[in-house]
Structures are given as C-alpha cells and as structure tokens.
Amino acid sequence: xxxxxxxxxxxxxxxxxxxxxxxxxxxxxxxxxxxxxxxxxxxxxxxxxxxxxxxxxxxxxxxxxxxxxxxxxxxxxxxxxxxxxxxxxxxxxxxxxxxxxxxxxxxxxxxxxxxxxxxxxxxxxxxxxxxxxxxxxxxxxxxxxxxxxxxxxx
Numbered sequence: 001x002x003x004x005x006x007x008x009x010x011x012x013x014x015x016x017x018x019x020x021x022x023x024x025x026x027x028x029x030x031x032x033x034x035x036x037x038x039x040x041x042x043x044x045x046x047x048x049x050x051x052x053x054x055x056x057x058x059x060x061x062x063x064x065x066x067x068x069x070x071x072x073x074x075x076x077x078x079x080x081x082x083x084x085x086x087x088x089x090x091x092x093x094x095x096x097x098x099x100x101x102x103x104x105x106x107x108x109x110x111x112x113x114x115x116x117x118x119x120x121x122x123x124x125x126x127x128x129x130x131x132x133x134x135x136x137x138x139x140x141x142x143x144x145x146x147x148x149x150x151x152x153x154x
Contacts, residue, residue, distance in 0.1 A: 003027075028141035032098045034091030036135055038152045041084040041122060082124040083154055087133070089119055096140035104134045107147070114138060125152050 004027050010018040091098040103123060104112040115121070117137065125131035130153045137145040 026095055028093075028095035028139065028143060030093070030095065031143040031145045032091050032093035032137040032139045033145060034089065034098070034137050035148055036090065036133075036150060037088040038085050038123075038125075038133060038150050039088065040154075041086045081127050083127050085123050085125050085152060087121045087123050087135070089117065089121060089135075091117065091137045091145070093137075093139040093143075096143075098137050099140040100138040102136050102138070105131055107132075107134050107149075109134065109136075125154070127154060129153070 004025050006023050006025055008021045008023075012018065087103065089101060091101070098117045100114040101117045101121065102109055102112050102114050103121060104110070105125065106112075123133060125133065130151050132149050132151045134147055134149045136147050
C-alpha cells in the first residue's frame with residue numbers, strides 16, 4: 001500500500017489556469033493471492049455424522065467422510081462429455097480487494113471471460129480422464145495474480 005497525493009490543474013482555452021485540486025489516494029501495485037479447490041457439485045460432506053458446509057471460511061478438509069450423490073443434469077449439447085463441479089475459491093487483496101476471477105480448462109485462457117469474484121463458482125470438467133482447471137484473480141485496481149491450477153479426475 002502506497003499513499004500518494006495527486007494534484008490536478010486545468011487550463012482554459014484562453015490559457016488561464018484554474019485552481020489546483022488535490023486528493024489523497026492509495027496506489028495498489030500488489031496483485032491478489034489465492035488458491036482454489038475442486039469438488040463434485042453434488043458433494044455431501046459429513047464429519048462425525050454432522051453435515052458441514054465446505055464453502056465456509058476455515059473449513060478443514062482433512063479427515064472427511066465423503067458421500068457422492070449424482071443427480072441427472074441437463075447439459076448443453078456442446079458439453080455432453082462434461083460433468084459439473086464446484087470450485088471453492090479463496091483469494092485476498094490487502095488494498096483494493098479481489099474483484100474478479102478468470103477460469104479456464106486451457107492454460108492460455110482462450111475464450112475465457114472475467115467474472116465477479118465469489119467464494120464458489122460452478123464449472124464443468126471432462127466426464128472421463130483428467131482435466132486441469134486454470135484460474136487467476138484480478139483485484140479492483142486491475143492487478144492480476146499468478147495462474148493457479150488444479151487437476152481433477154472424476
């Protein structure tokens with residue numbers, strides 16, 4: 001976080017200078033940091049026979065009993081060989097805040113669009129084999145994080 005004072009003056013068409021204006025700003029040059037996990041979209045997670053929400057902050061994923069429940073899903077024809085998954089997103093930015101996330105199944109993010117950041121996102125991966133999901137975060141100042149990736153096998 002870098003505090004700065006910005007000064008601004010306007011010049012009229014006749015060459016006269018209008019008063020000087022100033023404002024204090026915080027310059028954000030640090031990209032956000034984060035990670036993510038991939039779980040089946042229909043995952044029912046239990047610990048000690050008590051249902052828990054894996055999307056809650058501080059959720060401990062160690063020592064879980066996992067019961068998968070698959071439900072019929074209507075998919076677009078272009079994604080017949082895909083299954084839905086849930087991405088659990090965790091990102092921080094100390095200055096301007098995390099604003100967006102970019103998700104793709106290709107490392108060059110071809111065809112991907114930035115979406116508003118939220119702690120979870122629905123995504124689709126291949127029904128068979130493994131899929132690597134690539135993700136990066138952007139803060140509200142426009143700084144982009146490194147690329148994060150996770151491999152998923154159904």
